[in-house]
Amino acid sequence: MKPLPGEDRVMRAFLTTVVLACLVTAAGAEAKVRVISTIPDFASIAREVGGDLVEIAAMVRPTQDPHFLDAKPSYVVALNKADLLLLAGMELEAGWLPPLLISARNPDIQKGSTGYLDCSTLIVPMETGAADRSKGDVHPGGNPHYWNDPRNGVRIAKGIAERLSALDPDNSETYEKRLAAFVETANQRIADWKQRLEPLKNAKVVVYHKSWVYFLDFAGLVEAGALEPKPGIPPSPSHVAELLRLTKESNIKWVLQESFYPTQLAKQFAEKSGARHLVMPTMVGAAKTKTYFDVIEYMVSELIKQ
């Protein structure tokens, strides 16, 4: 039973490597809490709450559709080292996050651990109810695009602060102070945005994808229709024509969409309906936004422009 040439060397090299790995001492705890977020907005909020006490990274790029990331192995390296994972939940990341979490080999951030924070547990979801794929790419737990309502931003910040305090109790006082500062700023900004949006109350919008429900609820605007006939199904010229017919008397003010959707049919709808076509950032880092508040400010400023 003599092995073929080379077999023994390959097997010996592998097993030697594994045994040495097991003998390597785990790295000592570092001072900063390592936070990894799926959505950059959670990362931005965590940065506000954590300050210098946290190291933050986000997996989704701000101009990327968060439903459809490639489950790149490079994310495993960051997940492996993380102390806290922030995710949107409601199956927004179901298409790419689960195999990464398994490969991360990090029990601290598995579901049910203190290091796993599903931010959807911190807000009141909209559009819940029985889900069936015949209705398109719907999410059973509710509409997952909740972070663009700044009131939810406050709730998320509170949840992140509590979780950071649980992971890093020695600095809980600092997290509380920073949270208080964030909430105070947020409340001031929310009051300012509400005031500026008041003249637009009940104005009607058409959206590309049904990802605006929370922001529209905050802004007091009404969603009159969606270019996607069903969530996740690309719009067709015939559906756009039908939508135009249905909304003819509705005085649509804006057509809203993210940058990662095609613009052609949205532009056509806007031209024919007399609406303004707005391609807006919905995640921190897009359109030169630097903070969570910058994104909301961008959206509000664009809406109130004449």
Next chain:
Amino acid sequence: MRIAAIRFLGTLAHGRFRALLLAVLVGGAATLCAGEGAKAQESDSGIFGKEILGNEMNPSISLILDFTAAYFSQQDRVKLGGHNPSATGMELTGAELAASANVDPYFRFDMAFCFGHMHLEEFYMTTLALPGNLLARAGLFLSKAGRINNTHPHSWVMGLGTLPNMYLFGAEGLGGPGVELSWLIPLPWFSEITAAIQNGEGGSFRTKSFSKYEPGPDDFIHPIRLVNFFDLDDDWALQVGANAVLAPSTMGPEVGNRSSAYGIDIFLKYRPIGWGSTGNFFVSAALEGWFREMEVPQDVWRDAGGYADLTVGISKRWMVALRGELWKRIEGDEPDENNRRAELGLDSQRVSAALLFLPSHFSKMRLQYTLESVESFNLNHIVLMQLEVSAGSHGAHSY
């Protein structure tokens, strides 16, 4: 001292101690993680609000259907087997029930049952909490050998398995009951090494029947894979893999015949995700090549081959793909009706082109043309029309 230690470890890895050492490592690490090594903690979910739960404690279950209408211009051709269409006509090339769930903080299970062939394709547990960046699987699973072997057909871009994979690992793919250990190497980039010890058969490899013989470590199948992944920038990604499969030969394992295969795979993807990019457009190129040495009665066969893919995502719903395949006999018996060359490696070339339409993320239609040239057979034209659908909650696929 260090050199002596490495020599000692190398000696331990030789011969009959190989399997024992692997088993001790996995068993010991699993014991550790079930005790003090585990850091999984319960969350205070009452403080943070209530998750919207469905049947949270049930496994995620999905059903996958692959339906194929195929045309082969030649009745007399190399037999494909596995999940490939077998003849001109219509058939279910895949009917899979998949289930997965976390068992507890330490393990998860995954299962795939194939209704079409009425056999369990995979059923294994994976650890969630091993220390030292380790991860183990145990059960029945497809081996990590190259990019394709451990994937399921509904995740393929093309509608046919590659001929090189069939010659190397068999039409169903290389796999079997066993144990696998992988280590995430602590480097700034993703680097993972995986090795398994498995019982079973596939293509060039077969463990002998243990009803008559007491097995030693060399009697099992040992797939080994090292993969490195690099984010070149936000839009470009590169993955490079090195593979080895060491096992008894499918021909004469009882008399100590051996097979070994060594392979390299490269995957490069461009997917722009900047402002204004939908992320639907992408271009990916994959290249996988193998060298195989297989002892057969009174001879040694040496062969080499592989495939190259080019896939373009045109829009959210449309993709096109091209594939070229090559297998070359280098040394060994000429094909004849008394040996298994037709099954295990004839000089072969194939080119394929496919057009895919994805009505949604959960359904796929494919029109494929393949031109196949295999020695001893006439040129074969293959046309496939396929529909794949997935219902339920199916786990995400790896990159």
